[in-house]
Amino acid sequence: MAINFEIYSNANASSKSVSVDFFSDIVADSKQGITSDLVYYFKFTTGARDTDNLAYTQRLTRDLSDLALNGEAQSATNTSSQYTNVKTMVTDYVYDYIHGHTAGQFGTSVTKKAPMKFN
Amino acid sequence: MPSVKIYNDEDNRTYTVSFDLKKNILIDGDGTDDIYLVASTTIRKPDGSSFGSTILRSLYDVPPGSVTVPADDFTDLCNQWVIYYQTAASFTESSSSSSSSVAYSSSSSSSELYSTSSSSSSELYSTSSSSSLTDGI
Numbered sequence: 134m135a136i137n138f139e140i141y142s143n144a145n146a147s148s149k150s151v152s153v154d155f156f157s158d159i160v161a162d163s164k165q166g167i168t169s170d171l172v173y174y175f176k177f178t179t180g181a182r183d184t185d186n187l188a189y190t191q192r193l194t195r196d197l198s199d200l201a202l203n204g205e206a207q208s209a210t211n212t213s214s215q216y217t218n219v220k221t222m223v224t225d226y227v228y229d230y231i232h233g234h235t236a237g238q239f240g241t242s243v244t245k246k247a248p249m250k251f252n
Numbered sequence: 253m254p255s256v257k258i259y260n261d262e263d264n265r266t267y268t269v270s271f272d273l274k275k276n277i278l279i280d281g282d283g284t285d286d287i288y289l290v291a292s293t294t295i296r297k298p299d300g301s302s303f304g305s306t307i308l309r310s311l312y313d314v315p316p317g318s319v320t321v322p323a324d325d326f327t328d329l330c331n332q333w334v335i336y337y338q339t340a341a342s343f344t345e346s347s348s349s350s351s352s353s354v355a356y357s358s359s360s361s362s363s364e365l366y367s368t369s370s371s372s373s374s375e376l377y378s379t380s381s382s383s384s385l386t387d388g389i
Contacts, residue, residue, distance in 0.1 A: 134253055136275045136287065155273040155289060157254030157330070173254060173271070173326040196325030197311055218310035220287040 138227050142251035149181040149249055151230050153223055160193070175219075177226050183233060183247035197222055201229040205241035208234055256334050258295070260343055269293040269334045271308070278307070291330075293337045303337060 135154035142148070153175055160172045177192040193199075198215040199222075201208040207216070208229035216222035229246075236245040255270040271289050278286045292305040307313070311322035311329055315336035323329035 134272055134274070136273060153273070155254060155271060155326075157256070157271070171327070173330045175273075175326070195327065219289065220285075220309070223287045 136223070140227075140231055140249065140251075145251040147251045149179065149251060151177060151179045151181070151227050153177050153226070162193070164195075175223070177230070179230060179249075181230070182250050184250045185247040186250065187247070189230065192226065194222060194226070201225050202234060202238055202241045203243040205243070206239040208232070208238075211239045254330070256330075258334070258338060258343075262344060267293065267295045269295070269337055271330055271333075291333045295337045295341045295343075297340065298342050303340070306333075308333075 135152050138151045138153075140149050140151065155173070155175055157171050157173045159169060160174065161167060165172065172195060175194045177194075179189050182188055196215075197217070197219075198204070200206055200213070200215065206213050207225050209225050209232075216225065231249050233246040233248040234243060237243065253270055253272045255268045258267045258269065259265075260267060270292050272292070273287070274290055275285050275287050277283065278288075286309070289308040290305050291308055293303055295303065297303060308329065311325070314321050314323050314329065314332050318332055318336070320328065320332065323332060
């Protein structure tokens with residue numbers, strides 16, 4: 134069952150939501166390639182836009198080392214350590230949606246993503 | 253919620269193993285919302301009792317007796333539980349495919365050792381400590 138996070142901005146008196154769910158599918162992407170193997174993964178989605186008015190693409194995590202900043206570092210904490218559990222992983226991804234990140238944040242190769250827009 | 257269907261040719265029945273994502277305050281948590289998976293199955297133990305449901309918080313929450321600790325990733329974690337339920341329920345499989353094979357043996361202590369082999373990993377675990385399952389909330 135999907136979990137929905139309602140994020141409220143009191144400055145703008147508005148809310149946006151981020152959803153995360155757990156799936157088992159054959160995944161066709163650059164990481165998996167073409168395969169018949171089933172993969173279990175978490176998928177994050179949102180209909181919100183960032184302050185550059187850009188939409189968010191869906192984000193997949195296959196294990197606790199899939200860190201929010203391009204797999205190289207967590208977003209809320211400057212560490213390359215993998216997440217300790219599902220809760221810390223989900224929390225960090227939601228944080229990244231809300232706050233965004235700068236290009237090369239924490240010395241990673243991540244590209245810039247603006248914070249979530251609430252107005 | 254991912255659900256795996258398992259057809260058991262021995263009793264001509266189809267069983268499921270499911271993994272549900274949950275967010276709740278857990279009784280053994282820190283008082284804040286916990287986010288976790290709940291593994292459950294319609295497979296029954298040989299004595300007819302239920303396996304109950306198991307909370308999976310991290311890749312360390314592998315089945316009892318697993319030697320792959322922590323699991324490699326979420327796929328490995330879930331696959332370990334799928335194999336565990338079948339083995340603990342004494343499902344029997346005699347066929348092998350090009351990608352995996354299952355072999356069973358029983359020892360004098362009545363514990364079962366089994367392995368699955370795949371292109372990337374092999375797992376060995378015993379069912380002798382299977383009583384440590386906890387019921388889900």
